[in-house]
Amino acid sequence: MWKFVISAAVAITASSVDAKVVQERVPTMLQSPFHRGVNVLGYDPYWKDVTKRRFQWRHFTEIRKGGFDFVRLVLQAFRHMGPDNRLDPEWLSKLDDVVAHAREAGLGIIIDEHDFDACSTDVGMCRTRLSAFWQQVAPRFAKAPRNVAFELLNEPHDKLNGDPWNELFAQELAIVRQTNPTRIVVVGPTHWNSLKDLPLLKLPNDPNLLVTFHYYEPFHFTHQGATWVGPEIKALHGITWGSNADRAALRADFNTVAAWSAANHRPILLGEFGAYDKSGTPMDLRVAYTSGVRCEAERHGFGWAYWQFDSDFVAWDMAKDQWVQPIKDALIPPGKDECAGR
Numbered sequence: 298m299w300k301f302v303i304s305a306a307v308a309i310t311a312s313s314v315d316a317k318v319v320q321e322r323v324p325t326m327l328q329s330p331f332h333r334g335v336n337v338l339g340y341d342p343y344w345k346d347v348t349k350r351r352f353q354w355r356h357f358t359e360i361r362k363g364g365f366d367f368v369r370l371v372l373q374a375f376r377h378m379g380p381d382n383r384l385d386p387e388w389l390s391k392l393d394d395v396v397a398h399a400r401e402a403g404l405g406i407i408i409d410e411h412d413f414d415a416c417s418t419d420v421g422m423c424r425t426r427l428s429a430f431w432q433q434v435a436p437r438f439a440k441a442p443r444n445v446a447f448e449l450l451n452e453p454h455d456k457l458n459g460d461p462w463n464e465l466f467a468q469e470l471a472i473v474r475q476t477n478p479t480r481i482v483v484v485g486p487t488h489w490n491s492l493k494d495l496p497l498l499k500l501p502n503d504p505n506l507l508v509t510f511h512y513y514e515p516f517h518f519t520h521q522g523a524t525w526v527g528p529e530i531k532a533l534h535g536i537t538w539g540s541n542a543d544r545a546a547l548r549a550d551f552n553t554v555a556a557w558s559a560a561n562h563r564p565i566l567l568g569e570f571g572a573y574d575k576s577g578t579p580m581d582l583r584v585a586y587t588s589g590v591r592c593e594a595e596r597h598g599f600g601w602a603y604w605q606f607d608s609d610f611v612a613w614d615m616a617k618d619q620w621v622q623p624i625k626d627a628l629i630p631p632g633k634d635e636c637a638g639r
Contacts, residue, residue: 327481327564329507330405330444331367333629334602335360335612336569339371339411344391351607351615357402359613360606363620364629367405367444369568369602370395371451374434375412375426382429393437396445405444407483407602408434409451409568416465417455424465431469436476447473448483448568451490452511458487463499470501483566485509490568492550495557508561509568510554512590514546519586522576534577539585551593558597567594567601571610580623588627592636603628 337360343350360368377388392408399406410430416423427450438445449469453462466484473482482505486494490511500506513519520526521533558565570590572583587603594601603624606613612624630636 326562327505327507329481329564329566329600331407331446331507331566331600331602333365334367334369334405334407334600335365335628336369336371336602336605337607338395339373339605340608344373344377344388347391354398354402356606356613357399357404359620361402361404363625365404367407367600367602368399368606369407369409369448370399371409371411371605373411374430375415378426378429382426384430384433389433389437392434396438396441400442400445405446407446407448408438409448409483411451413450413452413454413489416450417453417457420456420461420465423450423457424468427465427469428472431472435473435480438480439476443481446481446483446507447477448485448509449473451568452485453487454489458494459497460499462487463497467501470503474503479505481505481507483507483509483568485511485568492554492557495554500561500563506563507566508558508563509566511569512550512567513570514550515543518578518582519572521573521578523573536578538572538582539589544589547589547593551597551599554599555597565597565599567599569602569604570594571604574610584623584627587624588636591628595636 338344338352341350341352343352357368372392374384374388377385379385396406396408410427412423412426416427431447431449435447449466453465457465470482473480482503484498484500484506485508486492486498488494490509492510492512495508495510498508515538517530517533518536518538520530521536522531524531554565567590570587572578572586574583591601603612604610607615612621612628613619614621
């Protein structure tokens with residue numbers, strides 16, 4: 298890779314292309330404030346009935362005390378829009394409260410619009426509603442600090458694969474930039490934020506873009522027994538992870554992302570990863586996987602957000618009101634971090 302970069306640099310120097318023009322075409326590498334995070338509140342009753350909420354404001358304090366520096370706030374906002382695509386004022390007030398309490402606890406926050414299935418099924422509807430969402434939400438946080446970021450849409454796939462996503466992203470980014478010209482905006486590739494689709498992203502020369510990908514490979518391990526991913530995966534049990542071949546595949550995948558990042562001068566956020574917790578997969582295997590992925594992310598300087606605090610894949614046990622300690626320790630080692638030796 299470096300031979301290619303050096304050769305390209307020599308070719309540019311030797312040509313008549315003005316060096317200033319070349320520099321303007323290469324985005325400055327963003328210094329991301331998001332390092333170790335966790336996804337929150339996506340499936341909490343808080344959004345419909347605050348009296349039934351599981352997540353409490355004190356949990357932000359627990360997250361910060363636990364060693365995390367940001368949360369990724371999972372929003373499914375379309376269901377809170379009226380016929381005119383206006384967001385329910387009560388829902389917007391709840392969003393304001395979440396952001397305020399996260400910041401009060403010392404956490405950064407990524408506001409993630411998570412209506413990915415609806416958007417990937419009906420692109421026309423998505424274009425209208427997603428634009429309406431960011432037209433209403435972006436101005437509310439125009440004066441927020443640097444560690445409040447916007448993720449315009451989670452996991453585009455199906456009808457959004459390829460150019461439709463590039464076109465929709467450009468449209469939504471333009472809306473955000475009207476009120477937030479330097480806000481960090483998170484963008485990921487298609488096929489559910491697959492690293493394999495990174496080369497298909499067409500990004501503008503915007504220095505405040507943070508590129509995300511999600512990692513659940515091998516899927517038959519991380520999602521075995523899950524009820525929402527089809528009968529073949531639902532029927533799987535007893536799949537293991539942790540062999541030399543497994544770890545080599547993990548490393549190769551993250552090396553691929555790192556090579557893309559270097560070639561395109563874009564920082565990386567691993568926005569989701571984890572192994573499903575409700576199908577009997579032994580804890581030691583889930584811990585090994587979680588630690589392995591986290592280590593690879595940090596080896597390359599990628600920020601990361603674990604999926605998720607509550608609901609499934611959990612890092613926090615709501616019933617016991619405490620961390621699921623083996624998962625927490627895999628994410629934030631309590632002693633010497635063994636990643637450096639891997």
